Amino acid sequence: GAGVSQSPSNKVTEKGKDVELRCDPISGHTALYWYRQSLGQGLEFLIYFQGNSAPDKSGLPSDRFSAERTGGSVSTLTIQRTQQEDSAVYLCASSRGSYPSRDEQFFGPGTRLTVL
């Protein structure tokens, strides 16, 4: 596909379970971002990958959250021991990475996570 894809689109889990969210960025984009969005609110930055550089993890809310980006392409966001406050829409975005502070970020449709 031409755009950013995310899977699953919806995930319902029980408190204490681990979840994995997947992001397939646009081919050739070197920058990849994860955000969290509560209902009707702005986006909370979680983590940023740029090429082969060490990721910027400064937005991860706790050590239960981690993310990987394999081969400079697909990324997985993992939440361990989920809590009810983790319920939100998790958005992934990618950009060309040529001028990170000005590049357009292309967003996926998000994964809606519900923790019961």
Add this chain to the structure above:
Amino acid sequence: TQLLEQSPQFLSIQEGENLTVYCNSSSVFSSLQWYRQEPGEGPVLLVTVVTGGEVKKLKRLTFQFGDARKDSSLHITAAQPGDTGLYLCAGARAGGTSYGKLTFGQGTILTVHP
């Protein structure tokens, strides 16, 4: 700490009215972007402004970046029901460890009634 204060949070108007959404900060940004998001979808970029005092127009939408690059506004003329959505401003800090990372405002939910 919210670096970008966006207002108003909610806006409900009639078709044909004009409106302005504001995005304010005490921090300087190297660039500022405005996105629009519809339910069930990710945000889509409307415009990027990079120069203090810059004004960009996109049909009925006018975007302005403050002279000091700390604030921005989005003005919509003669709003239409198709303008309904969540509008988000996002600023990129200049350099350092924040390079490439966008800070988003809380968003403005706009509803335009026919």
